[in-house]
Amino acid sequence: MHEASIAQSIVQTVLQEADKQSAFYIESVEIEIGELTFLGIEQIEFWIKTGFQGTIAEKAEIVIKQVKGIIHCKACDYQGELNIQKDPAYHISIPTFSCPQCQRSKIEITQGREALIRRIKILKK
Amino acid sequence: MKIVKPGKNETFDIELEEDLLKQNRVLAEKNRIRFDQYHVHAIDVLGSIGSGKTTIIGQVVKELKGRYRIAAIAGDLTTTIDAARIQDKGAIVIQANTGKECHLDANLVLKALNELNLEDLDLVLIENVGNLICPGEFPLGAHQRMVVVSTTEGPYMIVKHPYILLESSVLVINKIDLAQAMEVDIHQLREDALNIKPDLKVVFANGRRGEGIQDLIEALNLSGE
Numbered sequence: 001m002h003e004a005s006i007a008q009s010i011v012q013t014v015l016q017e018a019d020k021q022s023a024f025y026i027e028s029v030e031i032e033i034g035e036l037t038f039l040g041i042e043q044i045e046f047w048i049k050t051g052f053q054g055t056i057a058e059k060a061e062i063v064i065k066q067v068k069g070i071i072h073c074k075a076c077d078y079q080g081e082l083n084i085q086k087d088p089a090y091h092i093s094i095p096t097f098s099c100p101q102c103q104r105s106k107i108e109i110t111q112g113r114e115a116l117i118r119r120i121k122i123l124k125k
Numbered sequence: 126m127k128i129v130k131p132g133k134n135e136t137f138d139i140e141l142e143e144d145l146l147k148q149n150r151v152l153a154e155k156n157r158i159r160f161d162q163y164h165v166h167a168i169d170v171l172g173s174i175g176s177g178k179t180t181i182i183g184q185v186v187k188e189l190k191g192r193y194r195i196a197a198i199a200g201d202l203t204t205t206i207d208a209a210r211i212q213d214k215g216a217i218v219i220q221a222n223t224g225k226e227c228h229l230d231a232n233l234v235l236k237a238l239n240e241l242n243l244e245d246l247d248l249v250l251i252e253n254v255g256n257l258i259c260p261g262e263f264p265l266g267a268h269q270r271m272v273v274v275s276t277t278e279g280p281y282m283i284v285k286h287p288y289i290l291l292e293s294s295v296l297v298i299n300k301i302d303l304a305q306a307m308e309v310d311i312h313q314l315r316e317d318a319l320n321i322k323p324d325l326k327v328v329f330a331n332g333r334r335g336e337g338i339q340d341l342i343e344a345l346n347l348s349g350e
Contacts, residue, residue, distance in 0.1 A: 002227055002259040009145045017141060027136055037146065038262045038288055085320075094287045097322045105324035109291075117141045124137055 003039055006115050007047030014120055015055055023122035026057035030119050036069040036095075036112035060120075069112030073099035079110070149263050152231035156238065156266025163243035167251060168345065169265050171289060172273035173282070174255035177299040179207040180332035181273055181341070182250050183214040188338055189347060190215040193247040198237045200229040200254045207252060216250070217241065228259040231266055248347070257286045264292065269345065275300040276309040283317040290322045295344045302331045 010031065018026050029048070033039050041064050052058050072079050078101040085094045098105045160167045172178045179199075186195055196217040199208040208220040219237045221229060234251060241249070251267055253260040257274075270293040274282045277300055283290070290296065296318050304311050315327045326344040330337030342348050 002262065005226065006145055013141070013143055013145070017139060021137065021139060023137075036288070036291070038258050094284060094321060096320065097291055098324070103323065105322060113146065115145045117143045117145070119138055119140045119142075121136050121138055123135070 003043035011051030022125045024125045025123040026060040027121040028061040030063045032116040034067045034112035034114040071107045072110045074106040075104040076102040153264040153266040167249045167267040169251045169267035169270045176273045176275045177332040184338045186214040186216045195248045197250045199252045230263045234265045261289045271295040273297045276304040276307045280309045287321045295326045
């Protein structure tokens with residue numbers, strides 16, 4: 001539901017930066033969304049496109065990459081992905097928030113919570 | 126020396142690396158430092174609309190008001206109904222209206238903290254906006270996060286929203302008196318939750334009657350002082 005507000009911030013940030021760089025056309029925007037965020041990539045893309053309408057980014061290519069979720073276990077020092085149960089009955093993936101190696105829950109997320117504008121490509125005036 | 130410059134109409138790559146969720150995390154960290162400075166314990170309370178967050182908070186306040194100096198921050202879109210209900214139980218309440226937003230964020234909590242005298246408090250309960258998805262994205266700086274789900278939301282609440290348990294330490298399964306009528310197996314709900322987060326503390330409660338509130342206080346490590 002909050003994809004709209006995140007997308008709005010993306011649109012604002014991109015247009016501000018393009019203005020600062022005296023761009024007259026934005027060719028592409030590259031975004032990275034972490035797997036462990038609550039953001040749906042399709043919705044983000046839809047709202048960004050909506051936000052870009054009528055601006056110099058209207059025709060920009062929007063590239064959204066999903067970033068893998070990586071954790072670090074403070075108990076056994078495991079570094080890597082979480083165990084994910086794929087349950088066909090629910091059509092969703094259910095992650096287990098404990099260390100795949102030692103099964104303890106002293107984990108911290110080191111990657112996968114980003115909503116990042118990686119780079120934009122512009123044409124200058 | 127040869128100088129190479131991009132000509133007119135040439136494409137420029139601009140590395141932005143701007144993380145839009147990071148701003149909130151930085152503010153949340155500030156809130157945490159502020160709580161710690163005044164030795165105030167803060168709990169973020171999440172749950173769907175109608176899961177019983179306000180009732181549970183009200184019962185916790187009623188039970189603990191002799192032992193702790195308590196304030197609550199009540200998140201809501203526009204009304205002050207919940208704030209009044211918690212105030213009636215004996216806590217200082219700050220209303221944080223989000224307008225149209227579906228979650229509280231660290232900035233709104235920071236604003237609410239400016240309205241509180243933290244030196245006169247021991248415990249701050251933050252009631253998030255009724256929603257099991259969006260608030261998960263926005264840490265507020267609280268020390269603990271507790272989730273309230275109720276049997277009236279049906280049997281699949283936990284498996285459908287695994288991510289909300291990510292940073293939660295306590296789960297309240299509320300309205301257990303209605304489980305039978307709803308044909309919901311509360312032990313299955315508990316098992317679903319423990320599959321996702323093995324060290325989660327799960328409490329069964331009937332908020333309206335105050336059942337399970339002692340267990341909850343223990344699960345929150347608030348029975349000590």
